[in-house]
Structures are given as C-alpha cells and as structure tokens.
Amino acid sequence: MGVFQKVVIYFYVIGVVRSVQQIPWLSCQFIDEHVSNNSEGYTETQLIHREAMVQFGLKGDAPVNPHAITFLITVSKLDLQRSIEGVEAEELECEVRRYSTEGIHVRWPALGAEGYNRWYTCILRHRKDKFSVTAFLRHPSDQPPPGQQDYRSWTPIADQEVLTTTVAMLLKTETPSVKVRLRSQPKLHCQFSIDHRGPNVTVEWHWQSRGERRMLFRYNSRSGEIHGSGVGKKALAGGDASYTLPFTKMSSEGSYICSVSVNPLFTNMELNLHVEEPPRVSLNVGPTLVLEDGKEQKVVCTAENYYPLDVEILWHEQNPAASGQRVGAPLPKELKNILFSSHKHNQDQTYSLSAFFYLKASLALSGKQFSCSVSHPSLRMPIKKSFILQVEEPSSLMFNLAVGVVLISLSGVLIIMLLYLNSARRPSKVNTCLFHLHFTL
Numbered sequence: 135m136g137v138f139q140k141v142v143i144y145f146y147v148i149g150v151v152r153s154v155q156q157i158p159w160l161s162c163q164f165i166d167e168h169v170s171n172n173s174e175g176y177t178e179t180q181l182i183h184r185e186a187m188v189q190f191g192l193k194g195d196a197p198v199n200p201h202a203i204t205f206l207i208t209v210s211k212l213d214l215q216r217s218i219e220g221v222e223a224e225e226l227e228c229e230v231r232r233y234s235t236e237g238i239h240v241r242w243p244a245l246g247a248e249g250y251n252r253w254y255t256c257i258l259r260h261r262k263d264k265f266s267v268t269a270f271l272r273h274p275s276d277q278p279p280p281g282q283q284d285y286r287s288w289t290p291i292a293d294q295e296v297l298t299t300t301v302a303m304l305l306k307t308e309t310p311s312v313k314v315r316l317r318s319q320p321k322l323h324c325q326f327s328i329d330h331r332g333p334n335v336t337v338e339w340h341w342q343s344r345g346e347r348r349m350l351f352r353y354n355s356r357s358g359e360i361h362g363s364g365v366g367k368k369a370l371a372g373g374d375a376s377y378t379l380p381f382t383k384m385s386s387e388g389s390y391i392c393s394v395s396v397n398p399l400f401t402n403m404e405l406n407l408h409v410e411e412p413p414r415v416s417l418n419v420g421p422t423l424v425l426e427d428g429k430e431q432k433v434v435c436t437a438e439n440y441y442p443l444d445v446e447i448l449w450h451e452q453n454p455a456a457s458g459q460r461v462g463a464p465l466p467k468e469l470k471n472i473l474f475s476s477h478k479h480n481q482d483q484t485y486s487l488s489a490f491f492y493l494k495a496s497l498a499l500s501g502k503q504f505s506c507s508v509s510h511p512s513l514r515m516p517i518k519k520s521f522i523l524q525v526e527e528p529s530s531l532m533f534n535l536a537v538g539v540v541l542i543s544l545s546g547v548l549i550i551m552l553l554y555l556n557s558a559r560r561p562s563k564v565n566t567c568l569f570h571l572h573f574t575l
Contacts, residue, residue, distance in 0.1 A: 156215045159189040159198045160258070162205075162228035169286055184293070186230055188256055190215050193298050203295055205230055205254065205271060210300040211244075211329040214269050217306055218258055227259045232288060233270065235398040242272060242302060244330045250275045252289060254299065255401065263311040268401050271299035303328050303401070305394055311406045313512075316441075316482065317381045322405050324375040324392035333396045337375045339364065343388030350390075351377060384409055384441065384483035410512035411484055413440035417506060417519045424524045425495035434490040435506030435519060439480060446509040447474070447489035454503040454522060466505065493523070500525035 164186035172178050186203040189195070197204040207214060218226065233253035242251055254271040277289070291297070304327040314320045328335070339351040339362070351362035353370055360367060364377045375392055387409050393402035418434040425431055437445055450466035475488040489506065493499075505520040 156219060157223050159187055160223055160226060160228045162186045162188050162230050164203050164230045167232060167288065188228055188230065197296055200294060203291060203293065206296055206298045207271065208298060208300055212301040212304050212327050214301050214304065217267050217304060221260065225261050227261060229257045231255050238398050240398045244302060250278055265306060265308045266310045266403060267304065267306045268403065269301050270303040270399050272302040273297050273299045301329065303396060303399055305401050305403055307392065307403050307405055309405055313408045313410050314382050316383060316409060316411050319381060320379050322377045322390050324377065324403065326373050326375060326394045328396055336395045337370060338393045339377050340391045341388055342391065382409060409441055411439060411441040412512040413437035413445060413508055413510055415508045415517045415519050417521060419521050421521055422524055423521050424526065426526050426528045427495055427497055428528065430492055430494045432490055433493050434488050436486065436488045437508045438486040439484040440510055441484045442511065443477065443485055444511055445487060447487065448507045449489065449491060450505045450507065452503055495523065495525045497525050499523055
C-alpha cells in the first residue's frame, strides 16, 4: 500500500470518528414570548415553553421530529457542532429564544445575507459546568423590520415549522464555574467567533457581587482603545477574550461577566468564581500518648485557615488493627463528648476552629486509636490525624514506702559498718607505735 493511500485512509478514519462524536440533533426548549400591556398600561411578558429541535444539516433536510419546531442549522463559517464535540446529547441543556434588535435593521455583512434577518439565540450548557455556548442563529426573511420594538410584534411560528438558519456569532466559555485558592492567578476562559472579517467588536469584562458592579476591561476593535488589563490584545485578534485575574483574595469572589457586541448583536456570559482554601489540621499530642491509669488529658484537634466557613470536625475511636482492614472491620465509634471553640476569623478572612475532649485514661482504652476527621468543600477526602493511647498502671504507695524503708535501712547499716571499721583501725595503730618504742629502748 502506497503512502498516499495510507494518508487517505487515515483521514477517512479520522473523519468517521469525528462524525460519530458529533451530535446530529438536540432536543430543546423554545422559550417563546407573548408581550402585552396590562390594564394599568404596564408591559407584561408571558413566557411560553414550546417543544423544539436543533438539527444540523443541509437546507431542505427533513426534520428529525416533524411534530416540533425545527431550527435547522446549515453549514457556515462557524461550526457549532465542533464546539460541543466529545459529549453526549444527554449531558447538554438546550434552550432557544428569540432575540430582539429593538426594531433596528443593520445589514449583516456575511455571504448570502443581503436581505433582512430574524435572530435567535441558542444556548447550550453542560450539565456539569464543563462549558457553556451561546450561538446567534440568523434566519433570512423578506419582511422588513417594523421600525419599533420588535418584541411587540413577533412573527408567529407554527408548531411544526422548520426555520433554516446559520450561525452568525459564537461565544463560549470552558470555565462557567471556577474554584480557586487564595493567591492564585486563574484564567477565565471566554472565546468568541464571528462569521465575517473585520467586524467592529466591543469586548468587556465586569465583576459584580452583592449589588456592587465594576468594569475590569474594555476593548473596541475599531478604535483599538483598551481600558483595564487582564486580556491580551494579540489574543483578542484571534477571538480569545480570556481574562487572567491578579492574585486572588477573598474579595475576588463573585460573578465575572464577559460580554461581546457586534451591532446589532450583544451577548454575555456569567462566570462564577469561588474561593476555597483547605484547612491545615493538627493535634496537640504526638502519635503516641502515654498516660497513667486514671489520669486525664485535654486532646485538641485544630483546623486552621480554611474558607468558606462550612467545616465538620469529628472524633472517632477504634482498634488500630481494624483501621487497615477493608472487609469485615467494625466501624469506628464516633465520640459524642466533643466540645468546640468559637470560629476564629483570621486577618486574611479565613477561619479556624478547634474540637476537643477530655480523655480519661483507663486500662480498657490502652492501645485504642483516636482519630480526628476534618471535612471541607475544598477537600475531596477528609483530612485525618490520629494518635494511639498507651495506659500504664500507677505505682503503688505501699510499694514505694517499703522500698524507701529498705533503702534507709541499708543506708544505716552501711554507715554503722563504716564507723566500726574506722574505730577498729585506731587501736591497732597505737599498739604498733608502743612496740617500736619498746624495741628501741
């Protein structure tokens, strides 16, 4: 087989695999609107949930579900299918809505967009927050805009109607919900694509939390002006509007909104950032605690510098041999006589908490393992710290007295013997001196 044939077969296989992974259609909710004025003259909007399908194919394709509204997305420069590759249809939430241009007509400069357009937004969200995509669907129309707010005179859509559309603009994030630690520099992903060259794009980032809102960044492609930082200008040229935060602190928590506008279209995505700091766990005793029978010891387990406030501290008792068994081992016994300190609010806005009890030593508890388990949202598994209790029998008072008496008695006998030996040596020395004197005479 020649090299050329191998290359052809390789790309054929890759194409087959890709086609298998791509989702051909999605069951969606079309959220229609009925706008009217109430008796007091105020505008009221009634949302109507209707069955719909988003179907990828060619113009003229038969609908997969003939009983539902079909938004047939045909081939264009932007590929919505590719932006959701690698997931199953059941993992996605699909929602289609009408989009109002406020009655303004702006010629969309894409190929084949010479007439008027009706606009829809298709929002695809991963159920586990892996990504979120907003696509603007352009449906050609021969009807000119009404010259007023178009939501007051939406074009009716029949229950089995097929609307042939193309994707005009895409906005995607792969970080719809982010959990970060303190003093990190997370990158919030935001990618946009437009189906024609040289659009006048405005990109903005805002932060908001608890009623406060602040602009972080703004860029306009026509003027080239940039306000703020965190987004690279070169990256913007390729549609990458990802924002890199400075070192995070507790006040960094909140919603970060990436917005992109190309007249007459405007959309934004809300990315939620949560700060999570895992606790540091310590005990006030070592791996082995030695106590005499009947003695009492305060044992403290401390979880420090964690965030958010939700933390759980438990104490358990069990045999050390059972802790290593996987099958048939008795469950650890949870201690109930646990006392807690008040939550300490640290200078860096983290928290600390202690859980303690008074352990009274007994021979029955000797060899037992006591474990402190700390659970927190930032932890996949609880942190455990343990020690083993060794209990010793107390020394007997009578035994100590007897030993003392014996030692004192022995000391007395020793002293008497030393005195006797010393006194016995002195007469012998006197006799020796008299003998020498007598011999001399």
